Amino acid sequence: MKQTNADSRSRAQQMLLDAGIKPSFQRLRILNFIMDSHVHPAAEEIFQNLRPEIPTLSRTTVYNTLNLLVEKGLLLPLTISEHETRYDPNVQTDHSHFFCHRCGRIIDIHQVPACVAGEELEGHLVENVRLYLTGICRECREKAAH
Numbered sequence: 001m002k003q004t005n006a007d008s009r010s011r012a013q014q015m016l017l018d019a020g021i022k023p024s025f026q027r028l029r030i031l032n033f034i035m036d037s038h039v040h041p042a043a044e045e046i047f048q049n050l051r052p053e054i055p056t057l058s059r060t061t062v063y064n065t066l067n068l069l070v071e072k073g074l075l076l077p078l079t080i081s082e083h084e085t086r087y088d089p090n091v092q093t094d095h096s097h098f099f100c101h102r103c104g105r106i107i108d109i110h111q112v113p114a115c116v117a118g119e120e121l122e123g124h125l126v127e128n129v130r131l132y133l134t135g136i137c138r139e140c141r142e143k144a145a146h
């Protein structure tokens with residue numbers, strides 16, 4: 001477990017350096033938190049989770065860091081929830097997103113068939129397909145069934 005944390009910490013540091021961003025402690029922890037989270041967190045969630053550990057952290061720092069990371073291509077902003085922007089650290093693998101309107105998690109979906117990738121639609125060439133799917137996730141459905 002410790003090993004994994006150390007690994008993802010040094011990976012985050014390398015990602016920042018590669019993007020030409022100074023890896024300050026706060027930036028490192030913000031990127032790390034998003035990479036370790038599997039729900040595509042929003043700015044407020046990041047702030048609330050890191051504040052106990054970093055008392056000097058401000059909302060402004062979180063927002064500025066997120067904007068910087070998006071600008072440098074390390075994070076993908078998701079607007080699948082109309083209330084808030086969520087952040088995805090997985091910018092390399094083509095995948096779609098499923099938003100559960102019960103628990104609010106955003107789950108990666110890899111099984112959506114890219115049926116129109118490479119095809120022409122009304123004269124436009126489709127290069128990749130990323131869908132925003134919404135509904136009730138597996139865990140919430142299982143909970144409801146009991």
Ligand SMILES: [Zn+2]
Binds near residue numbers: 101102103104140
């Ligand atoms: Zn759910």
Ligand SMILES: [Zn+2]
Binds near residue numbers: 088095
């Ligand atoms: Zn994702």
